[in-house]
Amino acid sequence: MNRVAVVILNWNGCSFLEQFLPSVVENTPTDIADVIVADNGSTDNSLAYLKDRFPSIKTICFDKNYGFTGGYNRAIETLTHEYTILLNSDVETPKGWLEPLYEQMEKNPHVGACMPKMLAYADKHSFEYAGASGGFLDRYGYPFCRGRILSTTEIDSEQYNDPIPVFWASGACLMVRTSLYKKLGGLDSDFFAHMEEIDFCWRLQHAGYKVMVYPQSHVFHVGGGTLPNNNPHKMYLNFRNSLLMLVKNLPAKTLLTTLFVRMVLDGAAGVAFLIQGKWGFFVAVLKAHRDFYRMLSKFLAKRKEVGKSKPSGFYKKSIVFSHLVKGKKTYSLLDPSKFTA
Structure with missing residues (x-):
């Protein structure tokens, strides 16, 4: 074999x-x-x-x-x-x-x-x-x-x-x-x-x-073979699963503050979709947060391996802020010292 x-x-x-x-x-x-x-x-x-x-x-x-x-x-x-x-x-x-x-x-x-x-x-x-x-x-x-x-x-x-x-x-x-x-x-x-x-x-x-x-x-x-990038269901899965992943893997000392900021950012994205008339995407954000709360207790129980080692490639800043506000459009413009080794 x-x-x-x-x-x-x-x-x-x-x-x-x-x-x-x-x-x-x-x-x-x-x-x-x-x-x-x-x-x-x-x-x-x-x-x-x-x-x-x-x-x-x-x-x-x-x-x-x-x-x-x-x-x-x-x-x-x-x-x-x-x-x-x-x-x-x-x-x-x-x-x-x-x-x-x-x-x-x-x-x-x-x-x-x-x-x-x-x-x-x-x-x-x-x-x-x-x-x-x-x-x-x-x-x-x-x-x-x-x-x-x-x-x-x-x-x-x-x-x-x-x-x-x-x-x-x-x-x-x-x-x-x-x-x-x-x-x-x-x-x-x-x-x-x-x-x-x-x-x-x-x-x-x-x-x-x-x-x-x-x-x-x-x-x-090719990418987007099963669900194209402009699909509300794909956005729903990405938003919901991002929150669940953070709950499952972040250290306890940063979990609550990180979740709060992330959910505010999600909310801002949802409002932007509503203003743009993208009703399906707005609903996708709402459903993602609703189902996140429904699954929260199950994912809290999965926090068995948290903190056993420090992951590489974790960017200690906000990539949204770095990209949209500071104008760092490419990876090479990001500060290497802001990544965990």
């Missing part, structure tokens, strides 16, 4: 499988990795396509859609490979994409998870929103990337080609030690989708492991 499992989670994504699975199969070395498709109860032609075009690929079938978190947890629970790569179905993998990740994980046992540099499929010279060249988190739970801050993405001119520790690695292409994934309980299924990889990487760092980006490897990501 190979040491790496490349697991593609699919839900009614036959068009993505047709477009991108051939590149994964062609450019994934067969002496290192097995390509596996985990199907989340698809009702389109996905399974028929796999059976017809890629009959040798292992397919794990579920009876319904368990979301990003539940689907991967159920699939990875069955694996015995040393490493697992969670790979979105809308990712193009060029030749040589896997080898650098595998080699670095073999050399660095203190690294629990890693990611490649992520470029946009639609503009292959630009960083992709969901991961760019490594993810970070500000003090109020807003994620950003080396190559993307808020909605500003940079052109890739190899300015971020050095491998560094980061706060989080994108779930669009996330390599992890399989045994560690299982030990930590995998992705939190209460998230369903969005922010779950950030929560996982935070827990991984609580456990004493590093998260790295290795830009020697790169992939191209």
